[in-house]
Each structure stands twice: as C-alpha cells, then as structure tokens.
Amino acid sequence: TNTSQPKRADRSKVYVADLESTLHYSLRVEAARTAVLSGDQLATFKCYVAMLVKYFPGRPCVQTYLQSLDGWLRNWTEPELPRSALKEAMKNNRDASHPAVLPTNVSWVGCRGSEPHFRGYPCGLWTVFHLLTVQAAQSGPDKELPLEVLSAMRCYVRHFFGCQECAQHFEAMAAESMDRVAGREEAVLWLWSHHNEVNARLAGGDTEDPKFPKLQWPPPDMCPQCHKEERGVHAWDEPAVLTFLKAHFSPANIYPDYAE
Numbered sequence: 204t205n206t207s208q209p210k211r212a213d214r215s216k217v218y219v220a221d222l223e224s225t226l227h228y229s230l231r232v233e234a235a236r237t238a239v240l241s242g243d244q245l246a247t248f249k250c251y252v253a254m255l256v257k258y259f260p261g262r263p264c265v266q267t268y269l270q271s272l273d274g275w276l277r278n279w280t281e282p283e284l285p286r287s288a289l290k291e292a293m294k295n296n297r298d299a300s301h302p303a304v305l306p307t308n309v310s311w312v313g314c315r316g317s318e319p320h321f322r323g324y325p326c327g328l329w330t331v332f333h334l335l336t337v338q339a340a341q342s343g344p345d346k347e348l349p350l351e352v353l354s355a356m357r358c359y360v361r362h363f364f365g366c367q368e369c370a371q372h373f374e375a376m377a378a379e380s381m382d383r384v385a386g387r388e389e390a391v392l393w394l395w396s397h398h399n400e401v402n403a404r405l406a407g408g409d410t411e412d413p414k415f416p417k418l419q420w421p422p423p424d425m426c427p428q429c430h431k432e433e434r435g436v437h438a439w440d441e442p443a444v445l446t447f448l449k450a451h452f453s454p455a456n457i458y459p460d461y462a463e
C-alpha cells in the first residue's frame with residue numbers, strides 16, 4: 204500500500220524535511236568524505252558552518268546544533284582535522300538543557316523525485332542557498348558584506364559538492380560575474396538568475412525528472428507579476444521577482460513535513 208507516502212508537496216512551499224535533510228547530508232556525508240580536512244577545505248568548512256549559524260532559519264534544536272558545531276570548529280586551531288574527530292563533534296546531543304539535534308534521516312518532500320535517482324539533495328542545496336541569500340538580505344545593511352553567503356556557497360560547491368561537473372559549471376559562472384555583486388539584494392537576484400541559467404541548460408536533458416520539467420522560475424502561474432513583455436519579448440520584472448523571492452524563502456513559508 205501507499206499509506207506511508209507523503210501527500211503531494213505544494214510547490215509554493217518550502218519544507219523543513221528538505222532543509223534538514225540537506226544540512227545533514229552536506230555536513231555529515233558530503234563534507235566528511237575525506238579522511239582529513241586541511242588548508243582551503245578546512246577553511247571552507249569553517250566558513251560554511253559560520254554562515255549557516257548566522258542565516259539558517261532552523262528549529263531551535265538545529266540552531267543550537269549549528270552553534271555548538273561552530274564553537275567546536277573555532278576551537279580547533281590545528282592545521283589538520285581528522286574525519287574521526289569531526290564525526291564525533293557532529294553527533295547529536297539530546298541530553299543538554301538545550302538539545303543540539305540535526306536529524307540524521309534523509310527524507311525529501313518538496314524535493315522528492317518521481318524516482319529515487321531524481322531531485323533530492325541537489326534540489327535541497329539550491330533551496331538552502333536561496334533561503335540563505337534571502338535571510339542575509341533581510342538581516343543586515345544591503346551594502347555590507349554583499350558576498351558573504353555567495354562566497355561561502357561558491358567555496359562549498361568547489362571543495363565539497365559531489366557532482367564535479369556541476370561544480371565546474373558553477374565555478375565558471377561565479378568567476379565571470381559574482382565579484383561584481385554589490386549588495387545583498389543583488390546577491391539574491393544573482394543566485395536566482397544563475398539558477399535559471401542552469402535550468403535552461405539542463406531542460407530536456409537526461410537528469411531532468413519528467414514529472415518536474417525544468418522551467419524558468421517562478422513560472423507565470425506562481426508569480427504573474429514577475430513577468431512582463433517589452434516590445435513583444437518576455438522580460439522579468441526584477442523588483443517583483445525580488446519581492447517574490449523574499450516571500451517564498453521566508454521563515455513564514457517553511458512548513459513542517461507532510462502537512463495536510
């Protein structure tokens with residue numbers, strides 16, 4: 204029977220399961236693949252966790268988890284970090300008066316593919332990165348550290364993302380234009396427009412889930428005001444897109460899993 208299957212996800216929502224599954228997989232599986240972290244990889248990992256602490260809008264136990272991992276990493280001043288020590292530091296702590304827990308199961312709701320080899324983690328990683336650029340834009344002066352999230356994400360993708368071909372494509376896009384981003388809102392739009400470039404490149408290809416065709420996002424039925432026409436040619440209304448992204452990737456639009 205199909206009773207354990209979640210209800211069909213609502214694509215206008217962001218789901219806790221996707222966010223937490225992504226963080227678990229990224230921190231405990233993907234970043235912990237090599238026997239020892241050192242040099243640029245170690246610096247990237249520390250920077251990534253520090254950025255998550257600042258901007259990931261997690262449940263209290265997840266925020267405590269990230270804070271305690273960040274504190275532990277800051278105290279690790281040796282040049283090499285063995286995976287065994289890192290894995291120990293990344294265990295959950297349920298006993299403390301403030302539990303530090305990042306669930307260890309991987310389950311996809313909004314990112315669930317029609318087959319297990321579709322969607323999942325790469326979808327979750329995009330979702331987390333969009334969420335972080337939006338939270339950063341909502342929390343500090345626009346012109347202050349505009350590249351804080353994008354740089355951490357760029358380093359993460361370069362040093363850890365398991366899909367090497369993806370990492371190379373992304374690095375090429377970043378090298379071309381990321382450094383020109385001058386504000387936090389511009390960073391939100393940079394990630395959005397480059398994700399759409401990736402969507403266009405991959406549309407119709409063999410990694411595309413046939414049930415989730417790659418679109419220029421958000422499509423008109425999700426955000427009619429994001430689309431306009433200039434002399435008969437489609438154009439984006441970027442201020443409207445920014446408003447849409449801020450609402451879509453806001454804590455108020457993050458839903459518990461399997462919501463009715």
Ligand code: FAD
Pocket residue numbers: 214314321322323325326327328329330333360366368369370372373394395396397398399401402405410411412415416417420421
């Ligand atoms: P995804 O593209 O993963 O999008 C996830 C969700 O984000 C969507 O469901 C939608 O809700 C939302 N979304 C979609 N577009 C946007 C947008 N423009 N702005 C904001 N939100 C949006 N795969 C390859 O085969 N080759 C590659 O070179 C490649 N490069 C990648 C680079 C990176 C950095 C990442 C994270 C992934 C890459 N992938 C690549 C994987 C690919 O982009 C998809 O993640 C994967 O195919 C799953 O697609 P999806 O349909 O779940 O939607």
